[in-house]
Amino acid sequence: MNIExxxxxxxxxxxxxxGKGTQAKLLAEKFGLYHFITSQILREYFESHNDPExxxxxxxxxxxxxxxxxxxxxxxxxxxxxxxxxxSIKGIVYDGSPRTLYEAENLIPFLAxxxxxxxxxxxxxxxxxxxxxxxxxKRLICSGSxxxxxxxxxxxxxxxxxxxxxxxxxxxxxxKAEIIExxxxxxxxxxxxxxxxxxxKYRVVRINGEQSIEDxxxxxxxxxxxxxx
Numbered sequence: 001m002n003i004e005x006x007x008x009x010x011x012x013x014x015x016x017x018x019g020k021g022t023q024a025k026l027l028a029e030k031f032g033l034y035h036f037i038t039s040q041i042l043r044e045y046f047e048s049h050n051d052p053e054x055x056x057x058x059x060x061x062x063x064x065x066x067x068x069x070x071x072x073x074x075x076x077x078x079x080x081x082x083x084x085x086x087x088s089i090k091g092i093v094y095d096g097s098p099r100t101l102y103e104a105e106n107l108i109p110f111l112a113x114x115x116x117x118x119x120x121x122x123x124x125x126x127x128x129x130x131x132x133x134x135x136x137x138k139r140l141i142c143s144g145s146x147x148x149x150x151x152x153x154x155x156x157x158x159x160x161x162x163x164x165x166x167x168x169x170x171x172x173x174x175x176k177a178e179i180i181e182x183x184x185x186x187x188x189x190x191x192x193x194x195x196x197x198x199x200x201k202y203r204v205v206r207i208n209g210e211q212s213i214e215d216x217x218x219x220x221x222x223x224x225x226x227x228x229x
Contacts, residue, residue, distance in 0.1 A: 007084065007115045008033065008091035010224070011098065011108075013195050014125030015187045016180070017132040017139070018209045019216060022149065023125065024095035026217045027224075034089045038096030041079050042067060064179035066186050069102035076103075077110060084114060104194035108202060122198050123220060127209040129184055136175045143167030 010027060012020040021037065028035040046058045057067045066072075076097050083089050098104040111120055127135075138152040144166030150156050160169045174183065198204050205223050209216055 006090065007119060009111050009115055009120045010091070010093040011120070011122045012093060012095050012125060013098070013122060013191070013198070014209060015127060015129070015132050015191075016174070016183045017135040018125040018127040019135075019213065020123075020125045020209075021095050022213055023123075023207075023216055023220060024093045026213075027220060028093050030221065031091070031224075033091040033093045034083055036076075036079070036083070036092050036094045036097070038072070038076060038094065038099070041075055042072065045075055062173065064174055064182040064186070066099050066190050069100040072097075072099065073103050073106055076107060080111070098191075098194050098198075100190045101194040101197055104197050108198065117202075120202065121224065122195075122202055122204040123224075124195060124204055124206045125209040125216070126206055131210055132184060133180060136180050137177065139172065139175050140169040141172045143170050 008031075010024075010033065012024045012027075014020045024037075025035050027033065042057075042061060046054060046061070053071070057071050061067050076094075080092065083092060098107045108120065140150045140152055140156060140158060142150075142162035142164055144162065145164065150163065150169060152158075156163075156169060158168075158170050162169050173179065195204070207216060207219055207223075211219070
C-alpha cells in the first residue's frame with residue numbers, strides 16, 4: 001500500500017466535556033483538516049441502518065456507555081477510507097477516537113499503514129472530573145445541529161432560539177446529570193487505558209484543557225504549527 005506522506009492525522013483524546021470537539025473544529029479550520037466527529041458518524045449510521053446489531057449498539061450509545069469497540073472501529077475505518085479517497089482532504093482531526101484500548105491498539109496501526117507513523121499525533125486534552133461535571137451541567141446544543149454548543153446563561157436557556165439559527169437550544173441527552181456520571185466512569189475505565197497505551201507507543205502531546213477556549217487553541221497551535229505547516 002502506498003503511504004500518503006502529505007496526509008496528516010491528529011487524534012483528540014480527552015474526557016467528555018474537555019472541549020475536544022471545540023478544539024478539533026478550530027484546528028480543522030486553521031489547518032484545512034477534516035473534522036471527524038465519531039459520535040456524529042455513529043448517529044448517521046444509526047439513522048441509515050435498522051438491523052438488529054445496529055439497534056443494539058444504538059441502545060448502548062443512548063445509555064451514555066461506549067459502543068462496542070470492534071463495531072465502532074469498523075465504522076471509523078469505513079469513513080476514514082472514504083475520506084482518504086477525496087483529493088481535496090489533506091488530513092483528518094479525530095474528535096472522539098480512539099475511545100478504548102482496543103481501538104487505540106488497532107486504529108493507530110491502521111492509520112500508520114496509510115499515512116506513516118510520523119504523520120500522526122495524539123493530543124490529550126487534560127481536564128479534571130470536577131471541571132467536567134461543572135461544564136456539562138451548563139452545556140446546551142441547537143436542536144438542529146449537535147455541532148453547535150453553547151453555555152447556559154441568562155440569555156441562553158433551554159427553549160431559547162439558537163444563535164446559529166439551527167432551531168432552539170436544548171440540553172443534550174448525554175449531558176443529563178444521570179448520564180454524566182456514567183460517561184466519566186466509562187472514560188476512566190475504558191478510554192484512559194487506551195491513552196496510556198498510546199503514551200507508551202506514540203507521540204502524545206498533553207494540553208491543559210482548563211484554560212479558556214482561546215488559550216487552549218493557542219497552546220495546541222503552538223505545539224503543532226511547525227509540524228502541520
